[in-house]
């Protein structure tokens with residue numbers, strides 16, 4: 347606390363991302379990054395980039411990238427917004443749509459950045475409890491609201507909703523914006539992009555950080571009705587004209603164009619996720635069915651915090667959340683098959699498991 351801080355920041359509780367260790371000999375399964383490198387097309391684009399162009403500001407509208415995304419998803423370019431990671435897209439969306447009289451509705455257990463943005467932008471919010479099996483029951487989102495946000499698949503639970511459940515919500519909830527955060531959708535859920543032409547109040551947000559192996563580039567995007575996109579552009583152009591640097595724009599286009607590499611790496615992660623789920627179950631874990639690149643699991647008799655510490659001592663990083671409803675769980679990113687074999691082998695060495 348400093349006397350120089352403005353009142354608006356004194357009560358903030360900033361988001362704390364998973365650890366990015368400086369040492370390299372760790373098996374890093376704590377922040378849901380992709381274990382595979384980005385497409386070779388990304389390397390090619392970087393290698394052949396004319397660095398003289400870095401003297402110029404990048405395209406403030408990321409035209410080429412928006413065009414590529416519009417083609418990929420079968421929408422108009424004016425229905426696409428891009429930002430510096432989907433976290434920035436989310437932040438702009440909270441500012442643009444959720445500063446309303448009525449509260450924002452969101453799941454009680456979800457991406458914890460949503461609460462942080464509410465505090466930053468002074469948005470009143472209400473948590474809607476998850477079902478006992480950790481599913482998001484959209485049928486409970488019935489109260490008057492200034493907006494609704496949920497992640498599909500949800501994080502950190504990994505469970506997904508069907509497109510029908512989302513469409514039913516949109517039929518009931520027509521007077522406020524509904525944001526579907528699809529950071530993990532490529533790993534096994536149905537995208538609500540299919541609904542954007544039918545429902546003018548749905549905004550779908552995705553990222554290049556997970557399924558396209560570009561977390562370090564910071565590229566996220568939103569797809570929705572042009573009026574929603576215009577709202578986001580107003581916020582963006584009141585904040586930073588150039589949120590995406592020139593290399594981010596170039597490499598994102600390259601990654602998007604390599605469909606076969608994308609499909610292959612996603613398929614590999616899904617196969618390894620199934621293998622990991624079976625192995626963990628055999629070791630006495632309860633594993634929540636996952637449509638993502640991570641699993642959320644608790645052991646029948648060993649505590650989550652103790653297991654996290656044990657793995658950490660053995661150079662394997664996983665994520666543990668201390669809030670009481672989920673403090674027995676570990677969120678384990680799906681790495682390569684070899685990394686997951688090392689995880690399982692390490693767990694088998696645990697004195698209570700062998």
Ligand SMILES: *Cc1c(COP(=O)(O)O)cnc(C)c1O
Pocket residue numbers: 378430431432433434457497501527529552553554555561564565566
């Ligand atoms: C990883 C993640 C994001 C943020 O992704 P970036 O594009 O890297 O900012 C957003 N929402 C959820 C649910 C995530 O897990």
